[in-house]
Amino acid sequence: MKQNPYIAVEGAIGAGKTTLSTMLAQRFDFTLMKEIVEENPFLDKFYQNIEEWAFQLEMFFLCNRYKQLGDTLLNPSHAYQPIVSDYHIYKNMIFAERTLSGVQLDKYRQIYHLLTDDLPKPNLIVYIKADLDTLLHRIQKRGRDFEQNFDAGYLSQLVEDYETAISHIRAQEPDTVIITIDGDKLDFVERPEDFEQIVAKIKEHL
Ligand SMILES: Nc1ncnc2c1ncn2[C@@H]1O[C@H](COP(=O)(O)OP(=O)(O)OP(=O)(O)O)[C@@H](O)[C@H]1O
Numbered sequence: 001m002k003q004n005p006y007i008a009v010e011g012a013i014g015a016g017k018t019t020l021s022t023m024l025a026q027r028f029d030f031t032l033m034k035e036i037v038e039e040n041p042f043l044d045k046f047y048q049n050i051e052e053w054a055f056q057l058e059m060f061f062l063c064n065r066y067k068q069l070g071d072t073l074l075n076p077s078h079a080y081q082p083i084v085s086d087y088h089i090y091k092n093m094i095f096a097e098r099t100l101s102g103v104q105l106d107k108y109r110q111i112y113h114l115l116t117d118d119l120p121k122p123n124l125i126v127y128i129k130a131d132l133d134t135l136l137h138r139i140q141k142r143g144r145d146f147e148q149n150f151d152a153g154y155l156s157q158l159v160e161d162y163e164t165a166i167s168h169i170r171a172q173e174p175d176t177v178i179i180t181i182d183g184d185k186l187d188f189v190e191r192p193e194d195f196e197q198i199v200a201k202i203k204e205h206l
């Protein structure tokens with residue numbers, strides 16, 4: 001990779017994005033960009049009534065991510081800083097396409113493009129692909145209150161949406177390296193050799 005490394009770790013809810021990106025940032029000594037979840041005022045309400053709260057929640061995520069990415073990526077003093085992030089900005093569209101519809105989705109799409117089209121995009125995506133059972137198990141194990149009555153149907157759709165989105169990025173951005181990790185088999189938390197396998201794959205592209 002000739003450019004400065006900018007890695008985004010992606011995958012459906014509970015796939016292990018924050019865990020893996022934190023480990024990678026430490027291992028490569030890259031700057032970590034991590035989403036703040038606990039201070040989100042809409043997540044709890046959203047999981048109780050998706051239709052009612054989706055627009056506020058999606059806009060909140062979009063504005064926060066825009067601010068975080070803009071502050072780092074458009075700041076000249078960060079120009080040569082290698083980065084690993086626990087999200088790709090495109091995840092906003094993955095979720096919004098699932099939770100919004102009609103005029104709200106149209107307006108959201110316009111704002112999304114306005115805010116994000118000129119942001120630098122990751123040149124390497126680590127996609128953790130895991131099946132529904134694995135994700136539900138991890139979400140349960142993590143034990144966040146607002147995710148405990150989780151609708152498995154919603155998650156199952158998101159798993160498919162992620163597959164579609166990754167294929168879309170692969171087709172639209174052939175220069176972006178996409179490394180797919182088998183999140184059902186590789187346990188980078190408990191097995192150091194599994195983490196080393198991921199590190200080795202990334203190194204091939206740095
Ligand atoms: N490969 C793995 N093997 C076993 N447990 C894992 C693995 N990856 C993550 N976990 C555990 O699963 C839970 C979810 O991980 P994490 O919070 O990193 O997921 P995430 O993708 O960032 O979630 P979210 O989409 O909600 O932001 C955590 O308890 C973590 O310790």
Ligand SMILES: Nc1nc(=O)c2ncn([C@H]3C[C@H](O)[C@@H](CO)O3)c2[nH]1
Pocket residue numbers: 013037043057058061091092095096099147
């Ligand atoms: N609707 C919606 N849109 C997003 O852009 C988005 N990004 C993350 N999440 C949810 C997943 C976890 O429960 C929790 C932490 O990642 O927040 C989202 N939900």
